[in-house]
Amino acid sequence: MVKTSSSAPLHLMISERLRHDIHRGKYAVGEQLPSEHQLMAVFNVSRITVRRAIANLVQQGLVEAQRGRGVFVKAQHKVTRSLANPLIFFDEDMERQGAIASIRNLSFAQVPTPDEVAQQLGLRREDTVYCQRKLILTDGVPVAIDITHIRVDIGQAFARELQASLIYPTLDRNGVSIERVEVNLECTHATPDLAETLEIALGAPLLVNRYTAYTAADQPIICGETLSRGDRLSYAVVLTKGTRG
Amino acid sequence: MVKTSSSAPLHLMISERLRHDIHRGKYAVGEQLPSEHQLMAVFNVSRITVRRAIANLVQQGLVEAQRGRGVFVKAQHKVTRSLANPLIFFDEDMERQGAIASIRNLSFAQVPTPDEVAQQLGLRREDTVYCQRKLILTDGVPVAIDITHIRVDIGQAFARELQASLIYPTLDRNGVSIERVEVNLECTHATPDLAETLEIALGAPLLVNRYTAYTAADQPIICGETLSRGDRLSYAVVLTKGTRG
């Protein structure tokens, strides 16, 4: 590939060509791309340019590089989670979609209240809250990290139970009912530590679900956030006329 | 920065250090980072390594490089859009948040039905649909692209009106009421063309909002998707007990 007078950079021309080839099925999902060495020969460019082209594809989530093995076309399967369902039904949601969900508890502790949480739950900074962190997996692959904060005065009576099992059913059993949940959805980039625990590239897209749950008395008792891998999860919601406006 | 025996790559160590500095406020929003030349001297590494470190920060959405000028710390302000509100109220939403919204029509045409649309709207491939594409901006900065498909048999009577103004109010005026909207939210990477029109980096996170709107007779009449810049927009929803389950 001799540099033509066109203004597009070489690495972009190459990655666009490969992207086209992937889309056309020349390289199937799971299949290996030609090695850097081969691509250097095919396009007649330096290794750095080839690597830059591949980096473009990685950044678009199309391929995945494995050291010592090669570059492979990624599958684009996502699982869908209903925004309305609390995390308990996650297993059922996934099962319907042919995936096996599991949740690994990372930590449960009584901690000083972070500023944002204090604001959401109407607490002062001196107060403490329960903080539960868990890792959510489907088919053994990590898809999300969830960090939940619970008011101590609510959870105190059954703290041990909370720790051992899931939050919503525990609350339910103890007569605490969630009337309303305010949700905010956005997306961000993976920081180095998140990238590591979620097994994705630095800066890869993450779906962020921030939620605050209120009782019938309109008291906020739970808030938290779920950080999901953008390449693995999507949310579904149904809005009816009553809900709108 | 001499390579210690630690296993972390140099470029990561440098970008992490800079990330820390940004977080700590050593470099304020809008401020310029030291030039590549200066960073080479400070960390005692080659230019490629410095560039790689900066690329890491760009990929995390923290800084923005401008050719001939320098590297600058990005602002992290997002505007929030209510998922429940149709696009008409976008202006009001934005105004409340101190931003000026504008919508630029890109195209309106009667086109052959794409497969996905045919499935959503219950049409055959031979049918045609109206397709409206629009660019959504806040304060002159593009934040989203919206592509909407409308059933021809519904919109036929007032096609001209549809083209000239916004969809929902036009339908409303003509007695078509939306009873239910099914929404799917996920995130993806910007492809080269999207990156260009939305003025973001290749592979930057995008929020994808796919929607299908139904009439009271449970007939789907509109479907489409809004692709938003992940660094500029978030969605808000409120879920009440009735909606859940």
Added chain:
DNA sequence: AAGTGGTCTAGACCACTGA
């Protein structure tokens, strides 16, 4: 004209994988 980032080259060494 000086300074900035963007592209590209040639070449070296390393770490990991798999036969």
Added chain:
DNA sequence: CAGTGGTCTAGACCACTTC
């Protein structure tokens, strides 16, 4: 062991911005 991708160097030229 050969082949793969990951890191890093030194150096060149270009396009753009600012003075």
